[in-house]
Amino acid sequence: SAVISQKPSRDICQRGTSLTIQCQVDSQVTMMFWYRQQPGQSLTLIATANQGSEATYESGFVIDKFPISRPNLTFSTLTVSNMSPEDSSIYLCSVERGSTNGYTFGSGTRLTVV
Amino acid sequence: AQSVTQLGSHVSVSEGALVLLRCNYSSSVPPYLFWYVQYPNQGLQLLLKYTSAATLVKGINGFEAEFKKSETSFHLTKPSAHMSDAAEYFCAVTTSQGAQKLVFGQGTRLTINP
Numbered sequence: 001s002a003v004i005s006q007k008p009s010r011d012i013c014q015r016g017t018s019l020t021i022q023c024q025v026d027s028q029v030t031m032m033f034w035y036r037q038q039p040g041q042s043l044t045l046i047a048t049a050n051q052g053s054e055a056t057y058e059s060g061f062v063i064d065k066f067p068i069s070r071p072n073l074t075f076s077t078l079t080v081s082n083m084s085p086e087d088s089s090i091y092l093c094s095v096e097r098g099s100t101n102g103y104t105f106g107s108g109t110r111l112t113v114v
Numbered sequence: 115a116q117s118v119t120q121l122g123s124h125v126s127v128s129e130g131a132l133v134l135l136r137c138n139y140s141s142s143v144p145p146y147l148f149w150y151v152q153y154p155n156q157g158l159q160l161l162l163k164y165t166s167a168a169t170l171v172k173g174i175n176g177f178e179a180e181f182k183k184s185e186t187s188f189h190l191t192k193p194s195a196h197m198s199d200a201a202e203y204f205c206a207v208t209t210s211q212g213a214q215k216l217v218f219g220q221g222t223r224l225t226i227n228p
Contacts, residue, residue, distance in 0.1 A: 033215060042204060043158075043218045092157060096214065102148060103208075103216050107157040 002027055002095050006106030013083055013113050020079045021109045023093035028073035034066070037090040037108070046091075049076050083113045116141045116207045118219035126225040133177075133192040135222050137205035140186065145207045147188040148216070149179055152202040161203075164188060175199070200226045 003026040013019050023032065031050055035043040046066055047055040055068040069077045080087050092108045121136040139145055149161040162173025169181040179190045188205060205219040 031214070042221045045215055045217070048215060094216070096216075102160045102163045103206075104160070105150075105158040110155075 002029060002104045004093060004095065004104055004106040006093055006109060008109055009107060010110040011112070013111065015084050015113055017083055018079055018081045019083065019111060020077050021091055021093075023076045023078070023106055025074045025095055029095040030073070031096060032070065032076045033094040033096075033103070034068065034076075034078045035092045035094060035105075037092065039089070043092065046078070080111065083111075085113045087111065088113045116145060116209060116217045118205050118207050118217060120203075120205050120219035120222050122222055123220060124223045124225065126227060127195050128227045129197055130194050133190070133195045133199065133224065135190040135203050135205075135224065137179075137188045137190065137219060138186050139188060139205075139207045141207060141209060143209045145209055147179075147181060148206045148208075149173065149177070149188075149190050150204045150206060151175075152204065152221075154201070158204065161190070195224075195226050197226050197228065200224055 005024040007022050033048055034046040036046050037043045045058050046061045047057045049055045049068050049070040051070050051073050065081055067079045090108045090110050093106045094103050096103045117140045119138045147164040150158040151161050152158050161177050162171045164171050164181045172178045177192045179188050181188050202221050202223050204221045206216045208214055208216045
């Protein structure tokens with residue numbers, strides 16, 4: 001399965017600032033996914049990122065708040081913009097190598113907004 | 115659209131006892147089903163997956179799950195619980211059609227009593 005390097009692993013940020021999270025995969029993948037896991041909650045899909053096209057956002061998530069870049073087939077970034085304490089969550093990237101192979105997740109970015 | 119319901123947000127069993135974590139799914143097309151485990155302060159690890167082959171699926175760490183189409187279920191079991199099994203468990207569903215995004219259940223926190 002794919003190996004994903006996600007960074008930073010954690011950060012404490014001031015409200016009103018932005019944080020960019022990076023996700024690097026050790027092989028080329030078509031689709032990359034960004035999830036949010038709020039404290040004590042399950043994972044919610046933020047958006048799907050395909051190389052060379054705009055990311056597709058899920059209901060409740062907008063590009064202005066969570067801009068995503070996908071410059072090539074092994075890398076993506078998620079920015080959490082104009083942060084508030086409600087954005088404190090774990091953010092995870094994920095890739096799939098054909099749905100029958102399962103999905104691999106990065107180790108997550110634990111974000112605390114103060 | 116697909117959805118997953120995990121019955122019981124918290125399950126507690128004694129060490130050596132049977133572990134049963136329940137998952138029911140909803141999908142208009144044949145589903146692919148997954149169980150993930152998340153240990154404290156860690157990312158998600160794939161336990162096992164069902165992708166339309168054998169209905170009884172064996173995974174890592176002694177876990178297995180059985181796909182029952184008539185009951186739309188994919189319950190996770192382990193014959194004998196170990197203290198190291200204490201973690202959060204997530205059931206997830208996707209399909210081979212459409213956006214292929216992974217939809218998660220609410221999660222079940224498993225506690226093992228000595």
